[in-house]
Structures are given as C-alpha cells and as structure tokens.
Amino acid sequence: MADAAAPSSDLDALSFEQALAELERIVAELESGQAPLERSIEMYERGARLKGHCEARLKAAQMRVERIVVGQTGEAVRADPAEFP
16 A cells, blocks of 8 residues: 555546555555554545545546437437536
8 A cells, every 4th residue: 555644746646446446445444443543544644635536536537428419310419518416
C-alpha cells in the first residue's frame, strides 16, 4: 500500500480503480483494529484524500457520458450531455 502520509499530489497519477483499491485496503486495515493509533490516523487522512480523488474522477467521467437521441427513423440524430439526478 502507498504511504498513508504521502502527499495528495501523488493521487493525480492514480486511476479511479487504483485509488478505490487502496481505499478498500485502508478501510479493511482500519476495521481490523490492529493498527496503532497514529498509523490509524494517517490511514484515515489518506483515505479521506482517496475518497475525494475517487469522487472527482467519477464526476469527470459523468461529464463525459453522453445520451444518444434517436430520431423517428431509428437513427441517432445527436448526442446530448447526460443528465443525472
């Protein structure tokens, strides 16, 4: 696992999947209750940064998704930005 105290600038190089996998490892380790207090705090801080990174990646992906509009003839006539609730 990456160093929990690593600066958030290293997150830019992580894909969504990499960041999520690291976040899941952190959560599992924190839930085990085996880490010393200081290490737990560092992991929690790293986890919070990873969560923010994942949310930003998802938002960026959301903005790229397009909804295809099909005309009466059944052919795609245009693509509109997706709308999410």
